[in-house]
Amino acid sequence: MRLSQTFIKTLREAPKDETARNGALLVRAGYIHKEMAGVYDYLPLGLRVIENIKRIIREELNKLGCEEISMSALQNPEPWEKTGRFSDQEVDIWFKTEVSSGGELGLAPTHEEPITNMLKAYITSYKDLPLQVYQFQTKFRNELRAKSGILRGREFLMKDLYSFHTSEEDLDRFYGEVEKAYAKIFDRLGIGGDTYETFASGGIFSKYSHEYQTFLPVGEDTVYYNGDKSVVLNDEVLNDETLEDLGVKREDLVATTAAEVGNIFKLKTKYSEPLGLKFTDQNNELKTVYMGCYGIGVSRVMGVIAEKFADDKGLVWPEAVAPYKYHLVGIGEEGMEAAEKFYAEHPGEVLFDDRDIRPGEKFADAELMGLPYRVVISAKTLAEESAEITERITGKTKLVKLSDLK
Ligand code: ATP
Ligand code: MG
Secondary structure, three states: OEOOOOOOOOOOOOOOOOOOHHHHHHHHOOOEEEEEOOEEEEOHHHHHHHHHHHHHHHHHHHHOOOEEOOOOOEEOHHHHHHHOOOOOOOOOOOEEEEOOOOOEEEEOOOOHHHHHHHHOOOOOEHHHOOEEEEEEEEEEOOOOOOOOHHHOOOEEEEEEEEEEEOOHHHHHHHHHHHHHHHHHHHHHOOOHHHEEEEEEEOOOOOOEEEEEEEEOOOOOEEEEEOOOOOOEEEHHHOOHHHHHHHOOOHHHOEEEEEEEEEEEEEEEOOOHHHHOOEEEOOOOOEEEOEEEEEEEEHHHHHHHHHHHHOEOOEOOOOOOOOOOOEEEEEOHHHHHHHHHHHHHHOOOOEEEOOOOOOHHHHHHHHHHHOOOEEEEEOHHHHOOOEEEEEEOOOOOEEEEEHHHOO
């Protein structure tokens, strides 16, 4: 990508109504554009970050044998009425609209009802199970407060995985596999060290569910952890019974703020029962399917990474999610020529600042945009057949032979 040819521009100031740091930095650095509170557009760089996050999630889920689908965002009220969740009293974040030919539909805030309903067409026998499907999909929620940048959108991107089983034991088995996959995913995304599996309320069907909480000063949630952080729980389950279950004492727990980047839930028959998702077992008996659901807030993860690593100069992307690895600057005629060559030799890896502006401005933009390595090539570095590489996260600079740069 050449900065001289893209329409995006870095901004000295963020929109006045963008108070969250992740939103302000991402807008200023040209990754996203703000439409209104809680609604953002993803520009070329932002989209590449999203695609990198999706790729990592997709790779780990595919290893578990999950199949990717894409369901509709427009929702027929019918299945939701069967579970009572089309009601605004039950679910207070619906966006609903009239259909011109009559009737109402909703914009999907999640997909338990439609996926359960859809799979009635495909699951009939125990031979069809287990089965697990996921999607990356835009969700719509009329959130009361949308002041946290892309951490809380009214329109946002979620990965939602649903699993279907013949028995509770098989659901437990798969749930355990997802726990391992999630640990791997958050590690690969660069936030594994600060992301904890957290005990949360399981509703009436299960004692506990688990949230994945990334400790973060601007996080909207409060979680509680013990000394070695081997036990983390949220405020829904901070009670005597849970403390006893988990073998921790209230006075040993410390509170901190965190952002929920994902959660996993044993739904059991919560949706399959009212929607009638059944299968026949080996004895030809009709049984209700057991289900689990497993979410990750893809756009929220991007915001969490932005918040987590940013410094006073701008964004700092871990290499695995960065839109490009190198931010390239050529100085002087010779430097520009060598930079052109470097750009051609590293397809898909380089953001080339080939604009006709002062190097100082380019350096400031490189810091704001936060790619892992700034590469500066000039007559001086070429005298050593090298480029000057500055690592964004440490600010450390060194000369590296051009032939050694992969
Ligand atoms: P929260 O408590 O933060 O509102 P939730 O419990 O409503 O989250 P889920 O319905 O379980 O969230 O959705 C799965 C994941 O989607 C969450 O773990 C979170 O990462 C993400 N998510 C939920 N709501 C939003 C939102 N408004 N904007 C961005 N991401 C969201
Ligand atoms: Mg919510």
